[in-house]
Amino acid sequence: MAIEVRIPTILRTYTDGAKQVEGSGSTLAELFTDLEQRHGGLRERLVDNGGGLRRFVNVYLNDEDVRFLSGLDTPVKDGDTVTVLPAVAGGAF
Amino acid sequence: MLTISRSLYDKIVAHARADHPDEACGVIAGPAGSDRPERFIAMMNAERSPTFYRFDSAEQFRVWREMDDNDEEPVVIYHSHTATEAYPSRTDISYASEPQAHYVLVSTREEDTTEFRSYRITDGVVTEEPVSVVE
Numbered sequence: 005m006a007i008e009v010r011i012p013t014i015l016r017t018y019t020d021g022a023k024q025v026e027g028s029g030s031t032l033a034e035l036f037t038d039l040e041q042r043h044g045g046l047r048e049r050l051v052d053n054g055g056g057l058r059r060f061v062n063v064y065l066n067d068e069d070v071r072f073l074s075g076l077d078t079p080v081k082d083g084d085t086v087t088v089l090p091a092v093a094g095g096a097f
Numbered sequence: 098m099l100t101i102s103r104s105l106y107d108k109i110v111a112h113a114r115a116d117h118p119d120e121a122c123g124v125i126a127g128p129a130g131s132d133r134p135e136r137f138i139a140m141m142n143a144e145r146s147p148t149f150y151r152f153d154s155a156e157q158f159r160v161w162r163e164m165d166d167n168d169e170e171p172v173v174i175y176h177s178h179t180a181t182e183a184y185p186s187r188t189d190i191s192y193a194s195e196p197q198a199h200y201v202l203v204s205t206r207e208e209d210t211t212e213f214r215s216y217r218i219t220d221g222v223v224t225e226e227p228v229s230v231v232e
Contacts, residue, residue: 012194013170013195013196013197014194014195022206038116043192046153056130060106060191060192060194062157062158064153064158065145065153067155067158069154069155069158069159071154087158087162089157089158089193090192090195091151091152091154091193092140092157092174092192092195093114093144093149093150093188093192094123094149094176094181094186094188094192094193095120095146095149095150095186095188095189096120096142096147096148096178096179096181096186096188097186097188
């Protein structure tokens with residue numbers, strides 16, 4: 005068993021086109037560090053320099069936005085599904 | 098070029114008018130790879146703001162999952178500007194992350210005419226494209 009991670013189109017350049025990859029870890033931060041070993045560059049698109057989640061992405065644990073859980077400290081376990089989506093936003097300026 | 102039916106065009110304009118002076122936003126889904134906008138989905142603007150829009154993350158999750166299950170993709174991503182022209186702002190460009198999508202901007206700043214324009218936004222580069230409305 006592992007944690008399934010669903011990757012949006014824009015980030016599939018880091019996963020050789022795969023829509024879905026697998027990883028392991030006990031928190032989201034650990035999972036992203038684990039993914040980075042096989043999918044170099046991916047972590048930087050998800051995590052900002054301050055170690056927080058980038059505002060351009062939404063990350064969901066199963067169907068919950070992790071911003072409403074514990075962000076990158078959210079615990080994850082085998083069998084979970086993590087979904088990454090680009091945030092859709094903008095404005096007049 | 099964006100080819101869009103008159104009825105979908107009218108739905109975007111009606112949504113933008115209804116939410117004015119707040120920005121309105123939404124998606125038109127279509128079969129993956131087809132470049133055909135077919136299924137209109139008005140989204141909530143989680144910001145409820147005249148100068149900013151953001152899809153509600155929970156609603157976006159449901160809609161994106163549904164598109165995935167239907168083998169669809171977001172063919173059009175639209176939003177309105179309510180006091181400025183229908184051209185992508187710096188914020189619009191920095192967030193744009195669906196390279197295959199047509200980014201439609203409508204401006205409701207004039208009461209009697211609605212500006213309706215479409216763009217590709219790839220790696221921060223904006224390219225305007227013609228819009229063909231078909232009956």
